[in-house]
Amino acid sequence: MSNSEKWQGSPESISYKPTKSLFLGLLAVAALGVAFIGFFFWYIPTVGLRSIHPALPYILGAVLIVISVLVLGGLIFITNAAMKGTLPFYSKWLHWLLVKVYLPIMVMAGGILRIPKIKIERTFIELNNQMVLLMGRKFKPERLLILMPHCIQFDNCKIKVTRNVKNCVGCGKCEIGELLSLSTEFGVNLFISTGGTVARRKVYEDRPHAVIAVACERDLTSGLQDAFPLPVLAIVNKRPRGYCMETGVAIEEVRQAIKDLIGAGR
Ligand code: SF4
Known part of the structure; x- marks a missing residue:
């Protein structure tokens, strides 16, 4: 490419x-x-x-x-x-x-x-x-969960990342490849969710100690209310094509959120 x-x-x-x-x-x-x-x-x-x-x-x-x-x-x-x-x-x-x-x-x-x-x-x-x-708490990387919405994926990508994000080959057409690299670098879990219900179930099953969630304002607000008292750092997504379509995220914000939660400084 x-x-x-x-x-x-x-x-x-x-x-x-x-x-x-x-x-x-x-x-x-x-x-x-x-x-x-x-x-x-x-x-x-x-x-x-x-x-x-x-x-x-x-x-x-x-x-x-x-x-x-x-x-x-x-x-x-x-x-x-x-x-x-x-x-x-x-x-x-x-x-x-x-x-x-x-x-x-x-x-x-x-x-x-x-x-x-x-x-x-x-x-x-x-x-x-x-x-x-x-809160000033430091979390173990393996107890952190990064939750991303499925709409971040390149629309024409045929790879099923919601089943296993490691299927992504990092072609560079969307940010999932970079997020996967981040999760590997820090040893944190990354999950691409098809919706709010699936995200809630993932949190319920995995029992993370803290979550980094990326979504639109409305989904983040309802998710934060549901997840309380679980600590959640929320990052508002980017929407160059509107809601729910090839959205994006500032990778540096996600990196900083991981560092903040594991206590790796700024
Ligand atoms: S980075 Fe991964 S998920 Fe995104 S388009 Fe390329 S292969 Fe598909």
């Missing part, structure tokens, strides 16, 4: 980084949401509680205030860290808050503020990756 035929990698399909105003807007709506939900859960049962004991509404109010302060404090902490680009420390509780509370609120707030969902998802992915890196 001549150099001109060789696949040269794919350009970025979306150049977007979450901005401060986005984080602040989301936080403001999240704060309003927490205040409203807290008031709702306090006010509704108050009438019945008062008939049991006059002090009960105040006790429930105090409990809800503590919960609201904890949730809001966590959200402010996450937002502040996201705006600065670093988190000072890792906390599993904060990670849980991000995945289970902040994401749904961000999606809701994004709907109210008319922010495209893809921006919310990118923000979530970025925060998740920061959290995973901050």
Whole structure:
């Protein structure tokens, strides 16, 4: 194959980084949401509680205030860290808050503020990756799994890489050859998945200690939610031909993700 035929990698399909105003807007709506939900859960049962004991509404109010302060404090902490680009420390509780509370609120707030969902998802992915890196854990290469979507394969390639990625002959028409070289170099597992269900089954069967996942924002977001608390470094794919068709990935990003997780430095 001549150099001109060789696949040269794919350009970025979306150049977007979450901005401060986005984080602040989301936080403001999240704060309003927490205040409203807290008031709702306090006010509704108050009438019945008062008939049991006059002090009960105040006790429930105090409990809800503590919960609201904890949730809001966590959200402010996450937002502040996201705006600065670093988190000072890792906390599993904060990670849980991000995945289970902040994401749904961000999606809701994004709907109210008319922010495209893809921006919310990118923000979530970025925060998740920061959290995973901050865990500071070092994983054995053989316990890492790189999950790639099948759409990364060159469309006309007849080789069945979803059954066994080692079938790839590294012709250079897509990035699977380079990914295979990376997996061999570091001794990490590589799996090309035909879909989300197959990817989830692979994770369930292999029980990796950490995952590097490449996909579009929507698939990464739902995958991160499903996989929690498994540490997953998520890398957004490139889509020069649109979704699900000869997508790509920045090989250097995957290499760095492996190094980060095995503790090989930058
Ligand atoms: S690099 Fe591998 S998977 Fe990609 S087109 Fe060539 S042989 Fe097929």
